[in-house]
Amino acid sequence: MHVLVIGSGYVGLVAAVGFAEAGHQVLGIDVDVAKINKLKQGISPIYEPGLEEWLARHQASGQLSFGTDPKEGIREADAAFICVGTPQSEDGSADLQYVLRVATQLGQAMALRPMDASPLVVVDKSTVPVGTAARVEAAIAAQTDRRFEVVSNPEFLREGCAIDDFVRPDRVVVGCRSDHAEKVMKELYGKFLAASGGRWLRMDPASAELTKYAANAMLALRISFINEIAGLCEKVGADVQCVRDGIGSDHRIGKYFLNPGPGFGGSCFPKDLQALLKVGRENAQPLRALEATVEANRNQKQVLALKVRKYFKCTAGTPAPLAGRRFALWGLAFKAHTDDIREAMALELIDALTALGAEVVVHDFEAMPNVRAKVGNRVRYAEDPLSACDGADALLIATEWPQYAQADLRAVAGRLKAKLMFDGRNLFQPEAMKADGWTYHSIGRSPVGPTGHPGTL
Numbered sequence: 012m013h014v015l016v017i018g019s020g021y022v023g024l025v026a027a028v029g030f031a032e033a034g035h036q037v038l039g040i041d042v043d044v045a046k047i048n049k050l051k052q053g054i055s056p057i058y059e060p061g062l063e064e065w066l067a068r069h070q071a072s073g074q075l076s077f078g079t080d081p082k083e084g085i086r087e088a089d090a091a092f093i094c095v096g097t098p099q100s101e102d103g104s105a106d107l108q109y110v111l112r113v114a115t116q117l118g119q120a121m122a123l124r125p126m127d128a129s130p131l132v133v134v135d136k137s138t139v140p141v142g143t144a145a146r147v148e149a150a151i152a153a154q155t156d157r158r159f160e161v162v163s164n165p166e167f168l169r170e171g172c173a174i175d176d177f178v179r180p181d182r183v184v185v186g187c188r189s190d191h192a193e194k195v196m197k198e199l200y201g202k203f204l205a206a207s208g209g210r211w212l213r214m215d216p217a218s219a220e221l222t223k224y225a226a227n228a229m230l231a232l233r234i235s236f237i238n239e240i241a242g243l244c245e246k247v248g249a250d251v252q253c254v255r256d257g258i259g260s261d262h263r264i265g266k267y268f269l270n271p272g273p274g275f276g277g278s279c280f281p282k283d284l285q286a287l288l289k290v291g292r293e294n295a296q297p298l299r300a301l302e303a304t305v306e307a308n309r310n311q312k313q314v315l316a317l318k319v320r321k322y323f324k325c326t327a328g329t330p331a332p333l334a335g336r337r338f339a340l341w342g343l344a345f346k347a348h349t350d351d352i353r354e355a356m357a358l359e360l361i362d363a364l365t366a367l368g369a370e371v372v373v374h375d376f377e378a379m380p381n382v383r384a385k386v387g388n389r390v391r392y393a394e395d396p397l398s399a400c401d402g403a404d405a406l407l408i409a410t411e412w413p414q415y416a417q418a419d420l421r422a423v424a425g426r427l428k429a430k431l432m433f434d435g436r437n438l439f440q441p442e443a444m445k446a447d448g449w450t451y452h453s454i455g456r457s458p459v460g461p462t463g464h465p466g467t468l
């Protein structure tokens with residue numbers, strides 16, 4: 012099959028290398044010329060494990076190429092995937108301007124297709140609200156008399172393991188109306204589904220569009236739920252890790268997405284929840300559980316800063332109560348194995364601590380360039396995790412990079428002013444930390460510390 016993938020970001024690039032891996036002929040498109048030039052040189056503009064190797068392999072084999080105009084590949088394309096961003100508008104809804112612009116461009120490019128070509132399958136892979144397939148269809152139809160069909164095929168990959176998720180899907184959701192479109196989609200995904208044993212779910216486009224939002228809403232709800240249970244654990248002296256094991260072992264509940272932490276961020280959950288709430292409002296269907304999820308997460312993103320304020324007895328009204336204090340902050344990406352900092356909790360932590368007058372020295376394995384571009388010299392950037400700790404009053408952890416969990420804590424303690432840690436990811440065991448002389452605050456577990464340590468213990 013010949014495939015056009017329009018938008019070469021996290022989703023588009025992964026789809027492009029994935030379809031090339033399945034043996035299809037892929038042309039990746041992006042309006043960002045610098046990005047396309049990098050890609051042509053085999054350099055990935057984003058960090059995603061394995062992506063650069065796959066880019067090199069499939070570009071070398073001729074299976075994958077890149078360009079800036081859909082016209083380059085429209086003639087022979089069997090399918091065109093729309094993988095552009097759908098950021099949050101001011102009113103919370105998904106901003107569809109990029110999706111609709113691509114639809115118009117595709118419609119214009121269709122003039123290059125022979126009149127008797129089989130219908131082009133135009134696939135909405137961007138996350139879009141119900142009714143978008145119809146709007147994309149109208150935008151294309153306004154430009155062309157050639158045959159096409161719009162399909163909704165939401166993407167469920169997780170950044171950090173995106174390639175694996177793409178080539179080993181547990182389900183492929185296809186919202187389409189014709190057997191021709193289903194056949195094309197089956198040919199594209201067939202190899203992956205055969206290998207993974209995943210489910211093929213054909214449905215109408217509106218259901219497919221809503222499935223994506225409902226999936227993200229459900230996952231976000233689980234995270235906010237366990238985060239609030241974690242807060243309660245701290246109040247009543249319970250351990251959220253035990254509670255999590257206790258409920259997660261129930262097969263009706265399952266253990267996934269029940270890790271307590273400093274609130275969810277990323278490019279999807281926050282904006283997708285807002286977009287779904289907007290759809291609910293527009294249709295007079297309140298989504299109260301979702302509203303509570305958003306509210307709980309707003310509070311959770313402050314949880315580490317609150318613990319720091321409490322420990323250092325920062326009283327309201329005191330200007331710059333953390334002036335003269337330095338904090339090492341490990342982890343900037345919204346989760347491990349990515350360089351994505353969209354809605355990352357570390358950014359809120361930086362804002363909160365610097366607003367209190369503190370100096371912050373940050374480290375991340377992949378996300379530092381993105382943070383530097385956004386935050387500039389409001390923080391200092393450390394070459395490695397250990398040097399971030401030099402002379403710091405405490406270490407804060409916001410991202411669960413496995414390397415942090417394996418850090419040599421004796422060396423870390425040697426760099427800090429005191430053995431004081433605020434761990435937003437529960438990377439360490441409280442009892443072991445206590446035995447080692449640390450004052451250790453984590454999520455959903457009582458703080459521990461050596462007897463007589465100053466502060467709240």
Ligand SMILES: NC(=O)c1ccc[n+]([C@@H]2O[C@H](COP(=O)([O-])OP(=O)(O)OC[C@H]3O[C@@H](n4cnc5c(N)ncnc54)[C@H](O)[C@@H]3O)[C@@H](O)[C@H]2O)c1
Nearest residue numbers: 018019020021022041042043094095096097109137138166
């Ligand atoms: N990132 C994820 O983990 C993820 C997972 C599932 C679904 N999604 C959804 O997929 C969509 C894309 O997300 P992303 O994270 O890949 O976004 P992204 O911002 O990383 O990439 C979007 C790309 O589209 C390009 N673009 C914009 N307009 C264009 C045009 N007219 N022609 C060609 N290229 C154009 C941009 O330059 C950019 O490179 C969003 O709707 C998102 O919600 C994202």
